[in-house]
Amino acid sequence: MQTADENQTAKANLVSALKAFLREEQVTTNQTILELHSKDESYHTPSLPDIVVFPMTADEVSGIMKLAQQYQVPVVPFGVGSSLEGHAIPYEHGITVDFTLMNKVLEVREEDFLVKVQPGVTRSQLNKELKKYGLFFPVDPGADATLGGMAATNASGTTSVKYGVMRDQVLDLEVVLADGEMIHTGSMAAKSSSGYHLNGLFVGSEGTLGCFTELTLKVYGIPEFTMAGRAIFKTVDDAVGAVVGILQAGIPIARVELVDEESIHQVNLFSETSYKVQPTLFLEFHGNEAGLQQDVNFMKDIVADFNCDGIEFETDNAARNQLWEARHNLAYAFVHGNPGKKLMVTDVCVPISELAGAVNHARQGLQTLGLTGGLTGHVGDGNFHALLMLDLSNQEEIKKAEQFNEWIVMYALERGGTCTGEHGVGIGKQKYQEKEHGKALLVMEKIKAALDPNCILNPNKIVKTKGQ
Amino acid sequence: MQTADENQTAKANLVSALKAFLREEQVTTNQTILELHSKDESYHTPSLPDIVVFPMTADEVSGIMKLAQQYQVPVVPFGVGSSLEGHAIPYEHGITVDFTLMNKVLEVREEDFLVKVQPGVTRSQLNKELKKYGLFFPVDPGADATLGGMAATNASGTTSVKYGVMRDQVLDLEVVLADGEMIHTGSMAAKSSSGYHLNGLFVGSEGTLGCFTELTLKVYGIPEFTMAGRAIFKTVDDAVGAVVGILQAGIPIARVELVDEESIHQVNLFSETSYKVQPTLFLEFHGNEAGLQQDVNFMKDIVADFNCDGIEFETDNAARNQLWEARHNLAYAFVHGNPGKKLMVTDVCVPISELAGAVNHARQGLQTLGLTGGLTGHVGDGNFHALLMLDLSNQEEIKKAEQFNEWIVMYALERGGTCTGEHGVGIGKQKYQEKEHGKALLVMEKIKAALDPNCILNPNKIVKTKGQ
Incomplete structure (x- = not known):
């Protein structure tokens, strides 16, 4: 064990070594910069790196890594900090490598x-x-x-x-x-x-x-022709059933998003739209005009079988953009509607036959726990998110939200799904890795140990590092 | 080192242990069965396993593996032996695991x-x-x-x-x-x-x-509607250029195969077709009828820009099947046309902008070395094959064929391609692994060592086993 003084000296030596290797302005311990690299867009607790470096070439990254090995200091890569599970938060401190200058x-x-x-x-x-x-x-x-x-x-x-x-x-x-x-x-x-x-x-x-x-x-x-539309349903089950029907008919969808009532409500507030507050599918198709017209006609028959309350299509660029902007702004709508709170987004993915059940189960979980949140999903993949806004000073709320996350994850894992469809493990999904992967987690640990024996690369993310 | 006698005893003990664990008829050392598992569909030299087992469950496979560890004997999985690079040939002998009975x-x-x-x-x-x-x-x-x-x-x-x-x-x-x-x-x-x-x-x-x-x-x-066709060109360059044009136009092709003059000649002999002996694209499109008609019309304009000498489409099931059967039978056409010889198929994949050059370079290689072979390619991926029939008793011919393979592989690797687009490494592409992967090969070796430290799993395939 090093003493605090020895630590400070080692850090100062590393900073000097980095500055000698890079240019002075590529290495910083400025508090504001450290803070910018201490967090992501999620509710996960921030943690400061010791040093932030801004390499400009692969050779520089290689040199940084060799110094990190020499000093046995962790290295965490950093993009724009938009991750949602704390991947880039340096809980073991060390060097954060910011790739802003490598942007060509x-x-x-x-x-x-x-x-x-x-x-x-x-x-x-x-x-x-x-x-x-x-x-x-x-x-x-x-x-x-x-x-x-x-x-x-x-x-x-x-x-x-x-x-x-x-x-x-x-x-x-x-x-x-x-x-x-x-x-x-x-x-x-x-x-x-x-x-x-x-x-x-x-x-x-x-x-x-x-x-x-x-x-x-x-x-x-870029596809020759694009059509986008909204289809409104009475229930989430109907909306998901319609998607399965469309996929089984072999109609190639480019995008299909489920947005539930609560989320439509937030979209309307934020984007000043007046969409009907009902479970809605946002759809997009890419292809040629004749083909898409035939697909859309076929699709109208299919959604009618699932009690569709209305379907509208846009081929005009501006109207399409407005529609997708509304969908894209969903997370920001929640953030905007809840000033001072932080975002938690769940992220399971299930076999599509289990999706309607999983979404209903999630809604029920929110109600049981007395939480407010929107549900939205990349329905074609069976991936859906619950968006919750958390008051980080309210420990009980955070605990409830984590209970809710577990409620959703366990349901998904028991049905052959995954704890994260697209956000990654980071720190937030680590506790579910063993449940999801079983003995395969040992294989992952062996790979990590073989390729990073001293565990300096983003330690304790995805797999726990033995002996740290 | 074990003596030959000790080896025989160890093998007999392993056979007994396997028979005690499986049923008697699931374990064999019958010479005919061993020979069936000593080769694949390629020209690679056969080598006998010591024992062939026929597991029926995953638990049985697990038990076989534990015995193999105990006796430190290699394990090679085996399907139907259709591979082309000697993957399943047990050069280190040991147990071949035949999965014929696990076919549900x-x-x-x-x-x-x-x-x-x-x-x-x-x-x-x-x-x-x-x-x-x-x-x-x-x-x-x-x-x-x-x-x-x-x-x-x-x-x-x-x-x-x-x-x-x-x-x-x-x-x-x-x-x-x-x-x-x-x-x-x-x-x-x-x-x-x-x-x-x-x-x-x-x-x-x-x-x-x-x-x-x-x-x-x-x-x-299954797609609602399928169209298949043949387009004939003056040169390979024109044929490849047309494919790039079609892809750039965003027309979704389901299959696009280049078949050169020599291969068309073999197809005509074998399948009793009378296709024009010119570089030909076999094409297939999947979608809906209106969309495909529009795509095909657009495509006709594109191929015309590349001096297309004729294009014909079939929507009828029987006619489509005949066309693809002719393409599928290409390898068999070569085998049939060269009784007593064995097949060598090269398998590089290059960026599509390099494909016409690579195919011409391959044709030139065949001419320079005085070899006969057909060229055919999955053009949409930049993957192409030369099919050569080898007289295995003619050492000079084999040497020339291997020179030709190297000629093709080096050309591909120098242009950002790969030594194998789809056949795999096995034994035939092992010598190119370092050239293709450089230091990444060390990463592969570390993964192999971490997951199979005693190297009993298909040893010396993909990566060389240290100390063997």
Whole structure:
């Protein structure tokens, strides 16, 4: 054990070593900057890093990692801090690596439908660049997260029912490992059966196996024609049943979001819309005009079988944008409607046949516990969220909210689902890892130990570090 | 070192132990059965296992693995032996685990678009069962492989441009690990951000990390309408250019296969067709009728820009089947046309912008080396094969063929491609692993060592085993 004085000296030496290696202004212990890197967008308790560094190249990240090894200090990668489970909160302190300065779109290979980006590029920044080529990047988690962060948590969102999740888009990562070595996890080939699938392993590893310094991602042609619509139902069961019917009919949906009454109410308040306060599906279809017209006609027959109270479509760009903005603003609507409170979002994903039951069970949980919250879901994937606004000074409320989260998670796990569909484990879902993965968690621990034996990479996230 | 006598005694003891644990008829050292498990469909040199076992349950597989650990004997899983790179050839001998008796479709959850199968189920067997539900499983590597084997090699084939590869279909695997423990790598949720992505790691691990005893796979609704066609071009460049144009236009292709002149010639001989001997695209589209008509009209404009010499479409089931049968029979056409010879199939995948160059370079390689072979490709993915028939008694021919393989692989790797798009590493692509993966190969070796420290699982496949 080091004394406090020895700790201070070691830290000062590390800061000097970092400043000698990087430029002075890339290394800071400024209190305000430390505080900015102590939290994310969730209710999880903040914790300060000792030092924040702003690398500009992969070589710099490698050098930082080697110093961290030398000083045996944790390293936590940081994007824009939009995560919801405390992934980037440095509970063991140490160095936070902020990727803000590594924010270049390096290459657009339009014939190959791929781009190379640095980890600090945000998805809106990428889409702005891609638009020039008639291309787009589909993964849309709501927040304007960095692509490095989205890869680290395997983010997804509204479009994964058609385009897949973040992991499906990653062709290659340049990764700086715990020992400072740099590897590539894939190639520019659209598919490969060569070696173990390191792409898949590193995506979703939440900074516990390495820091991403470059990403090669799939991109897509902007669809010729897009239709968006809203369908209103009497019950959540009807809305979910309609989605299953649409999927079984083979109608390719690009987005399908369930928004419950409470959430519609918040949307109306925030976005000044006057949507009917009923369980609603927000839908989007991508394709050609003739095909979509045929699909939509077929779909109208299907939703009618599920007591649909009304369905409206928009093909006009402005109207479509307004509709999706309303959906996107849902979390902000809750935040806006509850000043001073912090957001907790649950995130289970269940087999779609279990979704209506799970949503009803969640609603019942809110009522039983006397909590207020909205329910919304990426219905095509069986993933849904409860949005709760918490008063962090009210311990009883927090306890109830955590009870509610457990209520939802246990229901999902017992039905073959997962405790997190898209937000990741971080600190919030760690206690469910053993229940979800059983002995597979030992395999994860072995992988972590093999690749980061001194456990300096985002310690105690995803898997608990033995002996720490 | 054990003497030969000690070896024989140890083997006899292991056979007795296996027979005591399983039923007598599930364990064999019969020479004919051993020979059936000594080879695959490729030119790779056969090698006999010591023992072949036929488990019926995961518990039996676990027991076999525990005995293998006790006796320190290799374990090699075996499906139908349709692999092309020697994956299942037991060069270190030991126990081959044949999954023939684990061939049940366990559950079809139609609302959830998933099935649970045992590893010995073949893809045609699964599709026959799924048809009753209006569903199908898209991955189609040509051979009627087992789903366990397809997952072990991350197989793909003609439909991956639309539906993805084997890895994209696997939601969960039940795996027996090296120590006999059983884990699940995923869940029934359509997506998850919980823990390390073990699904992706185990898919494509070629029996080196565990034996699969159950697979949960995504399935799809049979498309409402299907069109198939052939488009004929003057050059490979034009054919590939047309595909890029079609993809960039956002037209969703379900299959697009390039077949070169030599291959068309073999198809005509074998399938008694009279297709024009020119570079040809075999195409398929899935969707609704109105949408496909619009897509096809658009596509006709695009291919015209690439000097298309003719395009014909079939919507009739029988005509479509004839067309795809001709494509599917391509490998058999070569085998049939060259009695007594064995098949070598190259398998690189390159960024699509490099595909025309790679195919031309391969053709040039064949000419330079004086070899005869057909070229065919899953053009939408940038994956192509050269099919060569080898006289295994002709050492010079084998040497030339291996030179040719290297010629193709090096070209692909230098352009950001992979040495194997879909066949896997096995024994044939091991020498290219370091060139392709660089230091990432050390990460793979660490994972192998962490999960199979005694290296009993299909030793010396994918990664070389240290100290063996």
